[in-house]
Amino acid sequence: MYYFPATAGFHSSTANLFFTLMGLNTRRGTIVAAFGRHYDIRLDDGRIVTGFPKGKKSPYACGDRVEVEPDADGRGQIVRHVPRTTLLYRSDQYRQKLIAANATQLIFVVATEPGFSDELLSRAIVAAEHEHMNVLIVLNKCDLSSGLAAARAMLAPYAALGYEVIEMSAKSNADALRPRLKGHASVLVGQSGMGKSTLINALIPDAMAATREISTALDSGKHTTTYGRLYRTPEGDAIIDCPGVQEFGLAHLSFGEIENAFREFRQFLDQCRFRDCHHAAEPGCAIKNGVAQGTVSARRIELFLRIAAHCRQ
Numbered sequence: 582m583y584y585f586p587a588t589a590g591f592h593s594s595t596a597n598l599f600f601t602l603m604g605l606n607t608r609r610g611t612i613v614a615a616f617g618r619h620y621d622i623r624l625d626d627g628r629i630v631t632g633f634p635k636g637k638k639s640p641y642a643c644g645d646r647v648e649v650e651p652d653a654d655g656r657g658q659i660v661r662h663v664p665r666t667t668l669l670y671r672s673d674q675y676r677q678k679l680i681a682a683n684a685t686q687l688i689f690v691v692a693t694e695p696g697f698s699d700e701l702l703s704r705a706i707v708a709a710e711h712e713h714m715n716v717l718i719v720l721n722k723c724d725l726s727s728g729l730a731a732a733r734a735m736l737a738p739y740a741a742l743g744y745e746v747i748e749m750s751a752k753s754n755a756d757a758l759r760p761r762l763k764g765h766a767s768v769l770v771g772q773s774g775m776g777k778s779t780l781i782n783a784l785i786p787d788a789m790a791a792t793r794e795i796s797t798a799l800d801s802g803k804h805t806t807t808y809g810r811l812y813r814t815p816e817g818d819a820i821i822d823c824p825g826v827q828e829f830g831l832a833h834l835s836f837g838e839i840e841n842a843f844r845e846f847r848q849f850l851d852q853c854r855f856r857d858c859h860h861a862a863e864p865g866c867a868i869k870n871g872v873a874q875g876t877v878s879a880r881r882i883e884l885f886l887r888i889a890a891h892c893r894q
């Protein structure tokens with residue numbers, strides 16, 4: 582134990598430097614807001630500090646565990662990255678967009694209106710399956726009955742695959758989701774306008790206050806939804822909200838990884854006539870046979886071929 586007597590004549594900055602050199606200033610925390618070049622980190626003692634990565638890269642996502650050396654002003658350098666258990670991200674051929682780290686569950690939010698893309702849904706599921714994350718689908722705005730039947734029909738193939746679909750109207754009540762958050766670190770993904778912010782506000786009573794706290798720590802005063810944020814439910818479970826997604830590139834996944842992330846394909850993968858079958862026009866394709874027999878959805882193989890067309894080579 583190192584002890585600095587108050588009379589030692591050290592300036593607090595000198596003491597701080599000493600602590601830093603000894604590694605005693607290092608604190609562990611979780612990234613609760615990712616702003617690109619800097620991050621808000623909730624230290625394990627509850628304080629929020631603004632952390633900066635070393636170098637030019639921005640390699641962290643909401644949910645990441647890091648070690649930081651905070652200074653007296655609540656800022657500090659991130660000095661260590663604790664290994665992640667999962668990383669949900671999207672990518673095109675040029676860059677990656679990190680969505681959430683250490684999440685155990687993807688909650689994909691769609692609504693009865695405006696219309697949603699089932700391709701985006703399948704893409705997000707592929708990314709989550711690849712990370713062995715649980716997947717839940719929320720069908721929001723069920724009070725708007727005009728789009729309900731069409732939305733249910735679009736989700737039917739996913740329900741048939743065992744992905745649970747939870748219907749709700751987040752505007753009036755989001756309690757149906759509450760038990761499903763228990764024991765999970767969840768990440769909410771969806772197109773803009775599906776009601777993710779409404780859902781967060783229903784689940785996290787002080788979400789607005791938490792946002793304000795983060796904004797104050799940042800000194801930005803902004804309350805935008807353009808950044809990822811990690812909240813805690815009253816029960817203590819983590820839930821990460823991220824900006825609405827328009828596209829979900831999977832350029833980081835190989836053909837085989839995408840194949841395996843279509844869970845209904847797995848049972849057929851060693852049954853195609855050709856070992857390197859692309860499930861497109863080849864004869865004797867077990868997955869195409871599955872479509873003919875009604876065990877595989879025609880829409881899902883269509884989406885698969887579209888997604889796999891841009892896979893990692």
Ligand SMILES: Nc1nc2c(ncn2[C@@H]2O[C@H](COP(=O)(O)OP(=O)(O)OP(=O)(O)O)[C@@H](O)[C@H]2O)c(=O)[nH]1
Pocket residue numbers: 721722723724725749750751752753771772773774775776777778779780806824825
């Ligand atoms: N009728 C109805 N409207 C809802 C419901 N949930 C959200 N809305 C409305 O849908 C619109 C979009 O909701 P938001 O919560 O802002 O959606 P978001 O997904 O966070 O959108 P971004 O912030 O753009 O990412 C708002 O006008 C909400 O009031 C619901 O359960 N029923």
Ligand SMILES: [Zn+2]
Pocket residue numbers: 853854858859860861863865866867868869
């Ligand atoms: Zn095949």
